Amino acid sequence: MNRFALLTGALIAACMTPALAANPAALLHQGAAGAVVLAYALLCSTVWWRHRRTAVPSALPADGADLLLAHASQTGYASQLAAQTAQSLMQAGMRVAQCSFDQLSPTLLAQYRQALFIVSTTGEGDAPDAAASFVRQHLGASAALPAVRYGVLALGDSSYTQFCAFGHTLDGWLRHAGAQALFDLIEVDNGDAGALRHWQHQLGVLAGATEMADWTEPDYQCWTLSERTLLNPGSQGGPAYLLGLTSPDQHVRWQPGDIAEVGARNADEAVQAWMLAQGRPADEQLADGRLLSVALADRLLPHGKAECAALLLQPADALLAALPAIPHREYSIASLPEEGQLHLLVRQMQYPDGRLGLGSGWLTRHAQLGGEVAVRIRENRGFHPPPLHAPLILIGNGTGLAGLLAHLKLRVQAGQGDNWLLFGERQIAHDFYHAAQLRQWQQQGMLRLDCAFSRDEPGRYVQDALRAAAQDLLGWLERGAAIYVCGSAAGMAPAVHGVLHEVLGESALDALIEQGRYRRDVY
Structure with a gap:
């Protein structure tokens, strides 16, 4: 356990008689000595809790890290984003090893199961100077990285013809080495805040942490x-x-x-219950006169014992300042x-x-x-519609249907009926969302519809429906079809990718990616 937490617990325990334990507020009236001890305990707790959230990440040996984070920076921006990325992941409980591209090699990379890359592009498609050695020694050679799952954040300037070119080149090299993408490459045009928030979203998915703090406040x-x-x-x-x-x-x-x-916001009853558990009055006010309960509506309320103990008896304004949005x-x-x-x-x-x-x-x-x-x-340019004249294959499961419906609506509205939806859920009787609309389009000849309901046909999922239609898939692709996938990153998306690899082969699948005809929006 962290030494700050141990010290806090020991000092608070020393102050707590059985009678006082039933009434923590009474501690404030037990004399100067007790007040000093308690104040010191609270200070230690607060320092520890904040330290947990803001500790500067450091490199770890390969056998102690969950992932490798590598950056290639020309002006220092990629390095800055790498530090923010590492800190966010470490706050979520992950162990992160970091390196610059001048330290990176396929041998080092092969020691990790997961890797993230933050890379800039300079001039007309060039790699940063720090990556020159890696480009010269490794990027033109083959590598074997079948166990690596990766993500790429590509920084660039769309006023240049070769926008984010080094990021795309790196992504292609990783794919040819057999590495599996955790999510599609994310392009950042001149520090676009929306693209960076999407990167943060993917970090949260990767870490299993939905409470990862925003780097910049969205303008809602x-x-x-x-x-x-x-x-x-x-x-x-x-x-x-x-x-x-x-x-x-x-x-x-x-x-x-x-x-x-x-x-999102906390429910009023959730805030009141949390304040009650902290021993705070429901009508407590901030220095500016606002109710603390109102101000806490958009703050993350900790529920772990250590986090709550660190905030115990903090003044209202200090409490609010300690809680992230x-x-x-x-x-x-x-x-x-x-x-x-x-x-x-x-x-x-x-x-x-x-x-x-x-x-x-x-x-x-x-x-x-x-x-x-x-x-x-x-804006999510990586999942914007393909040309309307091209056939479109849409694959998704669960509420991932949302990301496909708008594409279908646009194409039907334009009179383009060359659409194929493969959709997976549990039971047709309960989980066939928008069934009436989809069947109407099917009857009108605007949609081919293949479904897999895993509880009705045990063990049959959307990827199985895709495999069963392999010959039709090849025919659609020969006519120039694009493939868009939306839904679960944990099961469906990798399984669909595996079927596509099995049916098409590595070269053909890579060609689809490079042509922008295979796109994914998964979570």
Whole structure:
């Protein structure tokens, strides 16, 4: 255990008689000696808790790290982002080894199961100087990295013809070495804040941490929650809801593939329960006169014993300053602007202790119909529509259907019927979201629809439906089809990728990626 936590526990225990244990507030009246001891204990606790959140990450030996983080920087920006990335991952409990590209080699990389790369492109597609040796010695040679799963953040300037070229070259080298992408390469144009928030989202998925703090505060707008419908009553899975959000700006626009960033809030009852557990009065105020309970609505409330103990008896303003803001949540947009609403498909998630997830709980239960929800639309160029004249194969599972629906709506609206959807869920009776709309398009000849319901046909998933249609898949690709995948990164997306590799072969699959005809939005 951390020595600060041990010291805190020992000092608090020394002050706590049985009578005082039943009334912690009484400690404040037990004389100067007790007050000094308690103050010192609280100081140690606070220092320890903050140290846990802000410790500067350091390199670890290969056998002690969960992943390798490598950066190639020309101006120092990639190095700065690498430090922020490492700190975020370490705060989420991961062990991170770091290196610059002048220290990187395939031998070193092969020692890790996971790797992240943050790389700049200079001039017209050149690698940074720090990566020159790696490019010269390794990038033109073959390597074997079949056990490595990786992600690339490519920094560049779209005013140059070879935008993010070194990042794309590195991504191609890793794929040819047999490494598996955790998510599609993320391009950052001149420090675009939206792309960096998407990188942070992927870090949270990688670390299994939905409470990873935002590096920059999103500029939210107030939307109205105008619709909330349970889509799967009786399902064996978690409740899934269709949500409709309306903007006061009638001119707001987005494209299929774009993302809604939502600012979640704590339920009022959750804040009150937390304050009660901390021994704080419900009407406690901040120095500026605001109620503490109102100010805590958008803050992460710790529930671990050590974190709560570190905040015990802190003054209201100090408490608020110690708690980070709730980070944004990302959801695929299922509608077109012409529909007048922004539609989301959201499944309720739960923490191990039964509490609803912050984002899903806020949207599906706690936010009031007709009330305000903080929303920002983020452009997601990597999942924007292919040319309308090209056939489109859409593959997804669960609420990942949201990221595919807007593509279908755009193409049907344009009269393009060369569309094929492969969709997977549990039971057709409960989990076939938007079934009426999809079947109507099918009957109109606008959609080929293949489904896999794993509880109705045990063990059959969407990747099995794709494998069974392998010959048709080859035919669609010969006609220039693009493949878009949306849904679970943990099971569905890698399984679909495996089937594509099995059916098409490595070279053909790499060609699809390089041509932008195979794209994924997975979480």
